[in-house]
Amino acid sequence: MADDNLAELGVAAAAAAIRDGDTTSESYTSALLRRARENADLNSFITIDDSAVLAAAGDADKARAAGSDAPLLGVPLGVKDSYATRGLRTTLGVETLADFEPGDDAVVVGAIKDAGGIVFGKNNLVEMSFGLTGSNRRYGQVKNPYAPDRVPGGSSSGSAAAVSARIVPAAFGGDTVGSIRVPAALCGVVGFKPTTGRWPGRGVAPISHTLDTTGILARDVEDCALIDRIVTKETGPPPSDRSDLTGARFAYAPRQYLELVDPETESSFREALRRLRDAGAEVAEIDLGDDFSALADRTTWNVFFREARDAVSKFLRDNGFPVSFEQIYDDLKPELREVWSHLVLPTGAGFLAQGDYDATLSIDRPELQRRFGEVFTRQGFDALILPTTPCPAPLIDRQAKFTVAGEEVSDLFLAKNTVPASGAGLPGISIPLGLTGNGLPIGIEFDGAPGHDRALLDLTRRAQAVLGTLPAPV
Numbered sequence: 001m002a003d004d005n006l007a008e009l010g011v012a013a014a015a016a017a018i019r020d021g022d023t024t025s026e027s028y029t030s031a032l033l034r035r036a037r038e039n040a041d042l043n044s045f046i047t048i049d050d051s052a053v054l055a056a057a058g059d060a061d062k063a064r065a066a067g068s069d070a071p072l073l074g075v076p077l078g079v080k081d082s083y084a085t086r087g088l089r090t091t092l093g094v095e096t097l098a099d100f101e102p103g104d105d106a107v108v109v110g111a112i113k114d115a116g117g118i119v120f121g122k123n124n125l126v127e128m129s130f131g132l133t134g135s136n137r138r139y140g141q142v143k144n145p146y147a148p149d150r151v152p153g154g155s156s157s158g159s160a161a162a163v164s165a166r167i168v169p170a171a172f173g174g175d176t177v178g179s180i181r182v183p184a185a186l187c188g189v190v191g192f193k194p195t196t197g198r199w200p201g202r203g204v205a206p207i208s209h210t211l212d213t214t215g216i217l218a219r220d221v222e223d224c225a226l227i228d229r230i231v232t233k234e235t236g237p238p239p240s241d242r243s244d245l246t247g248a249r250f251a252y253a254p255r256q257y258l259e260l261v262d263p264e265t266e267s268s269f270r271e272a273l274r275r276l277r278d279a280g281a282e283v284a285e286i287d288l289g290d291d292f293s294a295l296a297d298r299t300t301w302n303v304f305f306r307e308a309r310d311a312v313s314k315f316l317r318d319n320g321f322p323v324s325f326e327q328i329y330d331d332l333k334p335e336l337r338e339v340w341s342h343l344v345l346p347t348g349a350g351f352l353a354q355g356d357y358d359a360t361l362s363i364d365r366p367e368l369q370r371r372f373g374e375v376f377t378r379q380g381f382d383a384l385i386l387p388t389t390p391c392p393a394p395l396i397d398r399q400a401k402f403t404v405a406g407e408e409v410s411d412l413f414l415a416k417n418t419v420p421a422s423g424a425g426l427p428g429i430s431i432p433l434g435l436t437g438n439g440l441p442i443g444i445e446f447d448g449a450p451g452h453d454r455a456l457l458d459l460t461r462r463a464q465a466v467l468g469t470l471p472a473p474v
Helices: 003-008 011-019 025-038 050-065 107-114 157-164 181-187 221-232 263-278 292-318 325-330 334-344 354-378 411-415 419-424 453-467
Strands: 045-047 076-080 118-123 170-175 190-193 213-218 249-252 282-285 383-387 401-404 407-410 428-435 441-447
Touching: 003 025, 011 025, 011 050, 011 221, 025 050, 025 076, 025 118, 045 157, 050 076, 050 118, 076 157, 107 118, 107 170, 107 221, 118 157, 118 170, 157 170, 157 181, 157 213, 170 190, 170 221, 181 190, 181 411, 181 428, 181 441, 190 221, 213 221, 221 428, 221 453, 249 263, 263 282, 263 383, 263 428, 263 441, 263 453, 292 325, 292 334, 292 354, 292 419, 325 334, 354 383, 354 419, 383 453, 407 411, 419 441, 428 453, 441 453
Parallel strands: 076 118, 076 170, 249 282, 249 383
Antiparallel strands: 045 118, 170 213, 190 213, 190 428, 383 441, 401 407, 428 441
């Protein structure tokens, strides 16, 4: 099989090809390493140990010859560099950890290795996962494979870019306010944020224990579902092979999710509504309330910044990282250090008072969850659908401030539509919807009821069959 054909294989297809003897793990891995070298200017990886990856592939081929049928046998996957990886440096995107190699794997990494998977390398990310554009002072700006002058999204920037560029079939990320779904949308891949708490987070650098979740980026929903079954060790009936949407019920909320939106993004989204209806789904407009966006923003950002210091300090201490929170803070890029000084440090003017934090968790968050509960429980919708990001990827040299529909916005605007599901702890999946006139990906997100991840994955798989996939970046 030619290198280009091998690189196009998804996770399930690659595992089957290795298992059936159509290729070897060593051949597949070698093809991906060549792709990584050819696309090195994307800065999608901080670390790749070629010799270790090839040795692991050789071991997988020996295991296959000995009769192993592990579900991911010999398949290399990318891992965001916020995940601890035993014997492979883990930087969290900061200079102070440039040479640190943990003694243990994150739980998710261990699960993948137990299933026969291989850690291909550590994906580039925004420093400490604080940011949405892929900018990293020490390890370089990650670039969008569809347009290298555009941002890839963040904070799981390198994970999305590597999957989009066909360097790996899937890569792990983390999502607190949209850090999987935003880069998935901007890079034209699938990004799955599980229900908060569904996937183990131990060994992964945190921001907020209330909001954080590990997750996966791939090129189709089927591969996300496969990884989900392996990580959660869930048993039960196999996924359905149903491909139609007859009987599916989708809600959309234009007042909340289309208030300020790029015209091409809105046009593509409304065309998707028509195509879903034509495929047999019911699609109905709903309204989540005048104060919904303010409620979602207040809930999510209050928790995001208020929990960061304690979460990071505990993680460094519990996982044997040889630095303190203060050392991390002192070495941050100036713009991020200013944000932390104002909002993350207890001495900051914007640090949330204990009473306000308690009210966020006891009043605001339950109300946000109640609003979503109305959609899924009382009204009986299977998913809420929305444009994942309100606009395509902005230019790298204008990433801090750019214009959408004539209005200037900041980089935080990229997470405007992903924030509500994060605040409520919902599962969410972004899938590719199409390309703009100048070739930039647009994503559509499907949010589901908490704990109904497998049903959401199956529904979104069927929606992807209707909406199609994107051509590979040239």
